[in-house]
Structure formats: structure tokens, C-alpha cells
Amino acid sequence: MQKNRRKFLKNIGASAAASLAFPLQNWAQNSPPLKAAITDLLKIKSDTSEEYWETVASQFQFAEGINYFNNASLGACPLPIRKATNDFRNTLDDFPSKYMWGGWEGEKEETREKVADLFSVSKEEIALIHNTTEGMNLIARSLELNMDDEVILADHEHTSAVAPWTVWQEEKGIKLVRPVLPILPKTKEEIITIFKAAITPRTKVISICHIVNTNGMMFPIKEISKMAHENGILVAVDGAQGAGMVETSLKEMGCDFYTVSAHKWLFAPKGIGIFYAKQDSQKYLKPLIVARGYKDKSIRRLENYNTRNLPELLALGAAIDYRKAIGGSNIHQRTYALKHYFLEGIKRNPNIISKTPVNDELSAGIQVVELKGKDVKIVKEQLFDNYGIDSRPMSTFGLNAVRLSFAIFITKKNIDMLIDALDTIANT
Structure with a gap:
């Protein structure tokens, strides 16, 4: 992971971070520094290797100790988009009336x-x-x-x-x-x-x-x-x-x-x-x-x-x-790869029960599991307190299950850690 993070910083940090350090004041020339960041992101080879997805994961930042499996509640902005948003905000506050009323009409379209x-x-x-x-x-x-x-x-x-x-x-x-x-x-x-x-x-x-x-x-x-x-x-x-x-x-x-x-x-x-x-x-x-x-x-x-x-x-x-740089088809396929990897991993434990339709036409990156005989509120607390796993407890429709989201910043190492945590809680 550290190697991949250095790879990302080398690609996007040097040229893009340098250009993004300045407020966006060249919209008239239609060449905001944001475009440099996206261009550098496009240089990262898109493939389906786990190394590639670990590189993508390194572009997201969460609080120390947090393993975020709750994207279905609220998503996270990757670091380049956080920076872009702040630069847009700085540009607006540098010349409020220009950019609020008319200065960004082309960019809005x-x-x-x-x-x-x-x-x-x-x-x-x-x-x-x-x-x-x-x-x-x-x-x-x-x-x-x-x-x-x-x-x-x-x-x-x-x-x-x-x-x-x-x-x-x-x-x-x-x-x-x-x-x-x-x-x-x-x-x-x-x-x-x-x-x-x-x-x-x-x-x-x-x-x-x-x-x-x-x-x-x-x-x-x-x-x-x-x-x-x-x-x-x-x-x-x-x-x-x-x-x-x-x-x-x-x-x-x-x-x-x-x-x-x-x-x-x-x-x-x-x-x-x-x-x-x-x-x-x-x-x-x-x-x-x-x-x-x-x-x-x-x-x-x-x-x-x-x-x-x-x-x-x-x-x-x-x-x-940013999404286009990774590829919509890549993201779609990755979503299902993580789903299948997770479902295969929980098969070995009869105490972990899937409450989401298995058919790929009927589910994707949101998976819900019940731990047999365990109250979902306690399971949610144990996942967070012991493993830093943020999930969503679902108790409607008799589910008594935790909802887990497999977004693009989730790696197979994260899934392995999640399965181990569920195994431990289910077996105690």
C-alpha cells in the first residue's frame, strides 16, 4: 500500500499539487489547474490488478483507524476532488459577484x-x-x-x-x-x-x-x-x-x-x-x-x-x-469482483448469513449479512469498537443484519479483514 501511495503521489503530487496550490484565476483561458490533476490521473495505467485498486484506494483519506464500509450512507471525496472543490471555493471568494453570476456559465454547462x-x-x-x-x-x-x-x-x-x-x-x-x-x-x-x-x-x-x-x-x-x-x-x-x-x-x-x-x-x-x-x-x-x-x-x-x-x-x-479516468466499466466490474470475493469468503462460516439476493441481476456493491443469534446493534458496535469498521445496522423487514458497502476504495485486503472480523464475532 505504501509503495502504491508513493506511486500515486509521484504521478499526481508533483505536477498537479504544484499547480493546484494556486487559486483558479485563469478560467478565461479555460485551463484551470484542475485539468492538470485529471490529466496526471489519466496517466496511471488502468487495469484490474489489485495493485491498481490499491493505488485508487490511496487517493482516499479517512480518519486514523477507520475502515469505511458505509458508502451507501455517505460517500467520500477522493483527495483530488477535495482539492478541486476548495480551489473553486477560493476562486469564488476572490471575486464573488463575477463567479456567482455569469463567470462560470460555460463551466456549469x-x-x-x-x-x-x-x-x-x-x-x-x-x-x-x-x-x-x-x-x-x-x-x-x-x-x-x-x-x-x-x-x-x-x-x-x-x-x-x-x-x-x-x-x-x-x-x-x-x-x-x-x-x-x-x-x-x-x-x-x-x-x-x-x-x-x-x-x-x-x-x-x-x-x-x-x-x-x-x-x-x-x-x-x-x-x-x-x-x-x-x-x-x-x-x-x-x-x-x-x-x-x-x-x-x-x-x-x-x-x-x-x-x-x-x-x-x-x-x-x-x-x-x-x-x-x-x-x-x-x-x-x-x-x-x-x-x-x-x-x-x-x-x-x-x-x-x-x-x-x-x-x-x-x-x-x-x-x-475522475471516474472517467478510472473507467466506468472498470468500476462496474470491480464492484462485482468485490461482491463475489466477499460472498466466497463468508461461505465457510454457517453463522454468517447473506440477506442480499445472490443473482448479479439483483444485487451489486451493497451486501447485507446477519450473524446468527447476534443482535445487529451489538454486532455494529463490535465491528466499530474492535476493528474500526463503520457499517450500517439494518433492522427493518426482519433483517437484523449489517449493511456493507464495497466502494472503489475497498481492497481485497480490506475484505479479508472484514471477513476475519465477522468470523470472530459470529463464533463468540
Whole structure:
């Protein structure tokens, strides 16, 4: 690890750190020092070796003794993106009025385009918002539904998806249909069948997670979107746990709306989000906030906050550049490699029970395990107190299990340490 860290510092530290030491004052020439950092990152050979991923891991920094397996709750920014964010902030404070109102218009649009490319859609279908919760509120508040219309929300949906439909629609007399999903489906057809059975002539919207936060179950969005559209139903996707973890082509998925908190699996700063609305479905949407420029007919009307935190917005673009330097396909494959490595490692202990669907079509980088006969709250405390492992206890749906996130800064050595810790706790 130390060798890899020196390798990283040699590649990115010498030229990039030197250039990043100065505030960004050359936007007019469109050559911010950030680009030097990303260029140096691209020079690091991308492959699937463990040495390569240890190099990636060295670009993240956590408090001493922390082994961070809780990315599904809150992601971390890699060091180059932390530096970029701070430099954007310094630039703004050096000349506030210039960079808040107009000085960064081109860079904002570059960020929008990078997001659009990431999801294989048009930049005219991307709004840059604050988080997934805002996106779900935007959808639920905008739609003009009638008394007794129905919205399908499966039982595993996140509170931030359920609450907007409850406040903005259920209280007007719209019915929320809550189908119950199995904890461990074996095929995606099992899930499709449940949603199909929930559809009635009154169904107007299916609001669904890409990947649920409870036990990491992943839904077949493409198939559900096709089925919904055949019945004249809109599809709104909570993508907080999908975008960045697995490759996501929204054009291929076919959903109408998809909303993301970029601080999770895209490793962007906190407080920046992404909202996708298919061109043909934008007519249903109204902004949550209106200000000067409210007559704008483009998707930008949904992000018209007047004053906002632009350094975080521009750092989202830097985070996507960083991700691109590693490779979306590389990250996708690495996610599944870690999943399989972990599941193979816990097989030997019958007291460690997986509570996440095994099928690769139904789960990815979030894995949830129960330790037989152990209270999850105590297991979580022991993992942290004895091993510095930060995880998330899950007790809903009878899980009694810890949720573990396998982000790009997790190495196989980290997984080995995690398995040893789980073995020890499970056997005592």
C-alpha cells in the first residue's frame, strides 16, 4: 500500500499539487489547474490488478483507524476532488459577484454535459439539483393527479421517496399502493410479476428504487419501465444507490425520471444532486423554487435557485472526470469482483448469513449479512469498537443484519479483514 501511495503521489503530487496550490484565476483561458490533476490521473495505467485498486484506494483519506464500509450512507471525496472543490471555493471568494453570476456559465454547462454523457442522455435532460430527496419532491409535487388515481411504491422504498408522495399526493386523495417484495428473490421475473400484479387502470406512476438501501436488492428498471409505458404509466426512479456503483444508461433503462445524490457512488461533494427527465416527460414538471428567469422553458428551470453553492456543482464535473479516468466499466466490474470475493469468503462460516439476493441481476456493491443469534446493534458496535469498521445496522423487514458497502476504495485486503472480523464475532 505504501509503495502504491508513493506511486500515486509521484504521478499526481508533483505536477498537479504544484499547480493546484494556486487559486483558479485563469478560467478565461479555460485551463484551470484542475485539468492538470485529471490529466496526471489519466496517466496511471488502468487495469484490474489489485495493485491498481490499491493505488485508487490511496487517493482516499479517512480518519486514523477507520475502515469505511458505509458508502451507501455517505460517500467520500477522493483527495483530488477535495482539492478541486476548495480551489473553486477560493476562486469564488476572490471575486464573488463575477463567479456567482455569469463567470462560470460555460463551466456549469460543461458539468451538465459530463453528467449527460455519464448516463447516455442529452444535456437538455439533466438538471443539477441538491440531492435525491429534492428530485423525488419535484416529481411528486409536480404531477397533476386526480382523486383515486394510484401511485405504486414498493415496501422497500426509502423514506425520502415515500414522504413526498404522502404529503403532495396521498393527502389529496391519491392512493399509494405498497406491494410487498421478497427479501431474497432468485430472479428478476419474481419482481416484475409483483409490480405487474399491482397495476390497475387507475395506476399513473410507479416510483421505484434502482437499488434499495435496506438489503441492496437491485430492480429490473428496464423491464418495469417497458411494462409501465405499455400501460400509460410514468416511471420515477430513486437512483441514489445505483448511479456510479454500476453502469447506468438511462436511455436504455427507459424511465421517465431518475434522481441521484452525487455524494454517494459518484464521490462528489455533499449537497449536489442530479435530476434526469426524459425530454417527452418534462412537460409534467414544475420547479419547486421560482426566481428571476422562471420563464425559461428548458430543464434549467428546475434548478433556478438564484444564489447556490457553485464550487460543489463544478466539483461534480471534476468527480465525473475522475471516474472517467478510472473507467466506468472498470468500476462496474470491480464492484462485482468485490461482491463475489466477499460472498466466497463468508461461505465457510454457517453463522454468517447473506440477506442480499445472490443473482448479479439483483444485487451489486451493497451486501447485507446477519450473524446468527447476534443482535445487529451489538454486532455494529463490535465491528466499530474492535476493528474500526463503520457499517450500517439494518433492522427493518426482519433483517437484523449489517449493511456493507464495497466502494472503489475497498481492497481485497480490506475484505479479508472484514471477513476475519465477522468470523470472530459470529463464533463468540
